[in-house]
Amino acid sequence: MIKKHKTAPRLLKYTTSIxxxxxxxxxxxxxxxxxxxxxxxxxxxxxxxxxRVEIVASEKEFTGHYKFLGLVEGESCQEKTxxxxxxxxxxxxxxxRQAYKxxxxxxxxxxxxxxxxxxxxxxxxASTVCYGRAYKVEQDxx
Numbered sequence: 001m002i003k004k005h006k007t008a009p010r011l012l013k014y015t016t017s018i019x020x021x022x023x024x025x026x027x028x029x030x031x032x033x034x035x036x037x038x039x040x041x042x043x044x045x046x047x048x049x050x051x052r053v054e055i056v057a058s059e060k061e062f063t064g065h066y067k068f069l070g071l072v073e074g075e076s077c078q079e080k081t082x083x084x085x086x087x088x089x090x091x092x093x094x095x096x097r098q099a100y101k102x103x104x105x106x107x108x109x110x111x112x113x114x115x116x117x118x119x120x121x122x123x124x125x126a127s128t129v130c131y132g133r134a135y136k137v138e139q140d141x142x
Contacts, residue, residue, distance in 0.1 A: 046100075049096075049097055050093045050100060052105060053105060053106065054106050055092070055109065056106050056135075058108060059108065059135075062137050063137075063139070064138040065138045066135050066136065066138065068135055069102045069134040069135060070134055072099045072102070072104075072131075072132050072133075073095055073129055074092060074093065074095030074097070074130050075124075075130075076088070076090035076127060076129075077126075079123060079125065081125060085126065086114070086124075086126055087128060090128070091112055091128045092130045094130075095132050098134075099132065099134035102134050103136060104135055105135070107134050107135070108132055108133045109131070110131050110132060110133065112128060112130040113128065113129050113130075114127075115129065
């Protein structure tokens, strides 16, 4: 007479369950290289661009040859009442970003203006605009 072991059916059940779980996990990870995101390579390239444009008080501070590239402006806008109020820091940063797009490495700000109840730009409740002049300055070789 042959004895049947009680553990054999249980072992087969666990082995089948573990195999099924491993197959599902492996199949779920198979397409990991097809991930798409909303990150843009250009955003990373230009994120720190304002830091490459130095704020200068006047042309007298330039130590080498320099070239005027153009006028730039930056705006900080409050679109909704519950948004942060516009500020000069954001407006200046945006102006520096615009100067960098002109290939400038220096900017001289002429003024920043707070515009409350901005009727000209209907999308802002209030805004701060900073105006500046962008320059390409050659550094002296020491």
